[in-house]
Amino acid sequence: MKILWLDINASYSHSSLALPALHSQTEGCSEKQFDWCIVSGTINREPSISINEVISHKPDVIFSTLWLFNHNYTISLLSRVSSLLPDTRIILGGPEFLGNNECFLNRNKFVTAVFRGEGEGQINNILKALDGQMELSDIEGICMIDRSCSYIDNGCAVVSSFSKLVPPENSRFFRWDKAFIQIETSRGCFNRCSFCVSGNERKIDKIDLSSLRKRLETAREKGIKEIRILDRTFNADYKYAISLLDIFSDYQSMTFHLEIHPAFINSSLKKRLESLPAGLLFLEAGIQSLRDEVLSACSRSGSCAKALEGLKYLCSLKKFKVHADLIVGLPNYHYKQLTEDISTLSHIDVDEIQVEKLKLLPGTKMRSDAGDLKIVFSNDPPYEVLQTENMSYQEIFNSSLLSKIIDIWYNNPIWHSACREGMVRHSDFIDNISSFCQKSLSLETPLSIMKKGTVLYNFCNMYYPDLSPLIREAWEKAGLSPHKGAGKFSKES
Secondary structure (H helix, E strand, O other): OEEEEEEEEOOOOOOOOHHHHHHOOOOOOOOOOOEEEEEEEEOOOOHHHHHHHHHHHOOOEEEEEOOOOOHHHHHHHHHHHHHHOOOOEEEEEOHHHOOOOHHHHHHOOOOOEEEOEOOOOOHHHHHHHHOOOOOHHHOOOEEEEOOOOOEEEOOOEOOOOHHHOOOHHHOOOOOOOOOOEEEOOEEOOOOOOOOOOOOOOOOOEEOOHHHHHHHHHHHHHOOOOEEEEOOOOOOOOHHHHHHHHHHHOOOOOOEEEEEEOHHHOOHHHHHHHHHOOOOOEEEEEEEEOOOHHHHHHOOOOOOHHHHHHHHHHHHHHOOOEEEEEEEEOOOOOOHHHHHHHHHHHHHOOOOEEEEEEOEOOOOOHHHHOHHHHOOEEOOOOOOEEEEOOOOOHHHHHHHHHHHHHHHHHHOOOOOHHHHHHHHHHOOOHHHHHHHHHHHHOOOOOOOOHHHHHHHHHHHHHHHOHHHHHHHHHHHHHOOOOOOOHHHHHOOOO
16 A cells, blocks of 8 residues: 655745654554655645656555645645545644544545544554554544544544654654754643643653653764754753753754743753853743733733743843744734833843734634634634734734844844844834835845845934944944945945
8 A cells, every 4th residue: 555645844944743753653564565655845836746746656545734834735736636546545634633624524525534633643543444454433533524424523632652652763754854853852731821732631741861862862973953842841840851951961062942931940940051051052932922911811821020030031141042922913912012022022132033923723722712802813724813802903914014024133143233222222113113114115025134234224324323333333244245235334434
């Protein structure tokens, strides 16, 4: 039986862990019995190329995983494949199927079944069912329309022993050629955020730390320089977090990306963080909002005061890059509060700020409560919020523009200092640069480094001439042309 995995990603640098995570569990299923192959691409690839590759394999079964940004592309591609290969069975999984799947299956009748939940514990049963050894409709996590047109829903599958799973790196499909690899050292989250797919009752399971050392050794031998730890909250258990940091400190040729909750950094964890070498960690600090009434409405743990205190501490270390995020469209969150929170983050000199629109994901409590919360959102992927009781559509739109502005200038190492200084010195900097860009600049097309500097320089010359010397200095340090933009004024100053 030929099984084809359709691997569609947002960009080339990203690689889905789903195939190697599942395939590594199938050691008991003969490779001769199940011939696995893969067709990979991105959402920017011409669909006809992928279709041609898929049908050339003539697969008996197609597996694929769907999520926010590949959903529409993948379904469109598979609908055409099914017309060309009508006897091929198609089974889909991924976070898109954590909600009710009846409408999806009735709308996409070419899909044989979808799977809800954690697939590693059920992949061998699915293979047996495809081989006729058991019924697909009996498998935990499977949702499908049977021959009598009845909807079958077998709940959500949960892996019973996460620590006993075979690591994804053991699969021949694991990608060692990417800029980074992903490792999951624990599964589950203590938080119950109503907007997150991890906001459920699943207990936190952890891997055996001795096995982690072996996996990191392999990664080092393969020349990997960046490891992204997929744990939802790295410091949920501070003792376990410290044990992980002890291991990471033995691999100083790598950088480890961690998602940390700044409200729960205790003295023991602080002591260990302070002892680590500079550059070992890249810390993503979950903020979402600096308003307690917002976090409370989302069922997120930790006070804003504690989170801000922890974030200030992380930034004060000056040895790791710190990234903080804010989510537009959360209940009780106003646009003015958003801009004030951005200003607060700039004052404590967070290295990167991400402003992202809320997405009401399938299977989350906030999606089911959207009506009561008066949240208007798109029913199509990526399910972004359109309007709330506290933010108009125009303010949501302005937030998206603000997100691009921050990414272009504040998050860019070249212009970061000048942009941050503008936010710190001038309380109206954020509002004015948003208005300036909205009136005089299209941010839909990528800007060159020189163009970014020129726009920022022209804006500051108009509104804040005290910042112009900082931009000229940054221009020179970046090695940009001394005859253009801010460069031609440097010698005169």
